Amino acid sequence: MSEPITRAGRAVGIDLGTTYSAIATIGPDGEPVIVPNREGERITPSVVLFQGDYVAVGSSARQAAAESPDDVVQFVKRKMGDRSWSFVTSGGEQIEAEMVSAAILRRLKEDAEIALGEPVTDAVITVPAYFDDARRRATIDAGEIAGLNVLGVINEPTAAAVSYGMHSGLQGTVLVYDLGGGTFDVTVMRIEGTDFRVLSVQGDRNLGGFNWDNELMGYIAREVQQVAGVDPLDDDLLSAELRDKAERAKRTMTTIPETRVMMRVDGKQHGIRVTRATFEDITRGLLAQTRTNVELALADAGVAATDVDHLLLVGGSTRMPMVRDLLTSMTGRQPRPGGNPDEAVALGAAVQAALLAARASADPADAPAAPAVPSTTLQVAIHDVTAHGLGVVTFDEGSGAYQNTVLLPRNSPVPGSGSEDFVTSEAGQTNVLVEITEGDDEDVEFVTVVGRGQIALPYRDDRTPVRVVISFSANAVIFAEVFDGGDGRKLGDLEIERRSNLSRNQLTRATAQLRRREVS
Numbered sequence: 001m002s003e004p005i006t007r008a009g010r011a012v013g014i015d016l017g018t019t020y021s022a023i024a025t026i027g028p029d030g031e032p033v034i035v036p037n038r039e040g041e042r043i044t045p046s047v048v049l050f051q052g053d054y055v056a057v058g059s060s061a062r063q064a065a066a067e068s069p070d071d072v073v074q075f076v077k078r079k080m081g082d083r084s085w086s087f088v089t090s091g092g093e094q095i096e097a098e099m100v101s102a103a104i105l106r107r108l109k110e111d112a113e114i115a116l117g118e119p120v121t122d123a124v125i126t127v128p129a130y131f132d133d134a135r136r137r138a139t140i141d142a143g144e145i146a147g148l149n150v151l152g153v154i155n156e157p158t159a160a161a162v163s164y165g166m167h168s169g170l171q172g173t174v175l176v177y178d179l180g181g182g183t184f185d186v187t188v189m190r191i192e193g194t195d196f197r198v199l200s201v202q203g204d205r206n207l208g209g210f211n212w213d214n215e216l217m218g219y220i221a222r223e224v225q226q227v228a229g230v231d232p233l234d235d236d237l238l239s240a241e242l243r244d245k246a247e248r249a250k251r252t253m254t255t256i257p258e259t260r261v262m263m264r265v266d267g268k269q270h271g272i273r274v275t276r277a278t279f280e281d282i283t284r285g286l287l288a289q290t291r292t293n294v295e296l297a298l299a300d301a302g303v304a305a306t307d308v309d310h311l312l313l314v315g316g317s318t319r320m321p322m323v324r325d326l327l328t329s330m331t332g333r334q335p336r337p338g339g340n341p342d343e344a345v346a347l348g349a350a351v352q353a354a355l356l357a358a359r360a361s362a363d364p365a366d367a368p369a370a371p372a373v374p375s376t377t378l379q380v381a382i383h384d385v386t387a388h389g390l391g392v393v394t395f396d397e398g399s400g401a402y403q404n405t406v407l408l409p410r411n412s413p414v415p416g417s418g419s420e421d422f423v424t425s426e427a428g429q430t431n432v433l434v435e436i437t438e439g440d441d442e443d444v445e446f447v448t449v450v451g452r453g454q455i456a457l458p459y460r461d462d463r464t465p466v467r468v469v470i471s472f473s474a475n476a477v478i479f480a481e482v483f484d485g486g487d488g489r490k491l492g493d494l495e496i497e498r499r500s501n502l503s504r505n506q507l508t509r510a511t512a513q514l515r516r517r518e519v520s
Helices: 059-063 097-116 133-145 156-168 209-228 236-252 276-282 284-301 321-331 344-359 504-516
Strands: 011-015 020-026 032-034 047-051 054-057 072-074 122-127 149-155 172-179 184-192 195-204 258-265 268-275 310-314 381-385 390-396 401-408 416-427 431-438 448-456 463-472 478-484 490-494
Touching: 011 097, 011 156, 011 344, 020 097, 020 344, 032 344, 047 059, 047 097, 054 059, 054 097, 059 072, 097 122, 097 133, 097 504, 122 133, 122 156, 122 344, 133 149, 133 448, 133 504, 149 156, 149 344, 149 381, 156 172, 156 184, 156 195, 156 310, 156 344, 156 381, 172 284, 172 321, 184 284, 195 284, 209 236, 209 258, 209 268, 209 276, 209 284, 236 258, 268 276, 276 284, 284 321, 310 321, 310 344, 390 416, 390 463, 401 463, 431 463, 431 478, 448 478, 448 490
Parallel strands: 011 122, 122 149, 172 310, 195 381
Antiparallel strands: 011 020, 020 032, 047 054, 047 072, 172 184, 184 195, 258 268, 390 401, 390 431, 401 416, 416 463, 431 448, 463 478, 478 490
16 A cells, blocks of 8 residues: 555545535545544434524434424525525524535534544535536635635536545446436546546536425325315425425335325324335426436537446435436446445545645645545546536627627636637727626526626727636636737736625625534
């Protein structure tokens, strides 16, 4: 075994999931390991209870959902980067998505410190591959509020592939199908030795096991209404109970063909029979959506389904037999055995955390906290791609309309950059408005403006040539620069506004607020 490179302190990888979260680090033998929470659980429910200055996270908060539904928030990952959303407690307090996620991260951090017996200050946090800039930034902000130095973010399918690949010698073309509780990603990548190169990503940030649960809840509710005359979804307490039982029924049917859900309504117990065949029938449309994304990802990567060497399943919802049947029918291959789909993402993030911590400084004393890292781990190279195109708003003189012009197409390697030359619409302009977009559609209505700014121009009698350069860092940060297209002189940088995220003042206040709360 190779000699480890030793760093002082500790860095961790965190899978911040929609329904469950996990934390991992590099163990004494140089291998990534899951760090259990204070209850001894290897994964922690992503559920938070807010009651005044008291915050409960995990199983205790989940158990309180039926008794205090107005104070319990779940599935917050779907709301990250959405400034129009906040959770309102029964006491009227408004809590942003970043604060909710920060509570989960702080609980994971403190649990790890208890288990490891040392401070945890640095982390890599995973995000769905299809998360856009606002959602990635919101995740980093949540880590900061929780008291973590976020070394970086890594796409969940990529992290899982690193975890599987390092332990199994996985080589060739790999399809990673990641169906979590609230998001879905599919990634096509090529693994050669310790080189992990993503070819394409596709996904849907609003598709996950949560949707399968909703369909099953609707079916059970209709059956209950037929026999009891009451719709459980009209009652908050019954609805919370039904969600919990629907998820349990879904899990049960991964191993047996049918189950029975018991619901007490108006003092009477009602047993609703649910079969796997019925469940698969009512969720057929959801599965078809994932198939479409798989086909798009394969097409973008230039890979035929039959050329896939390995199938990796990530996320607890991939335990549903219908998922395995779909992928086997498409590729002719069985999903790769071994590994825990609930833990692989956190384990891969721990490897990335160790890499970033060890490479942060030539001086071990100045490096971020990290465990001992084998030199073989330091040889791992991870090459990811952009999930969304980056461009600028331009004026098309032919149509007389504004349009989105992509400079850095989606599935471009990161870090990377793209540029294009333009001219001002009028002669003698002394400034120009440059708007940076995220999205692939030509129609500006279907993309997001992530940054804009007025750039001063040198006076010319004719129209001024302008070059715009957009860069995307390995940490998913967007940079934009504007140059004089004539002499190449730099005219200015554009600030990425991230209007969907917290301001610096809001971030500071949120950090102080969470610090004052007791999180258990």
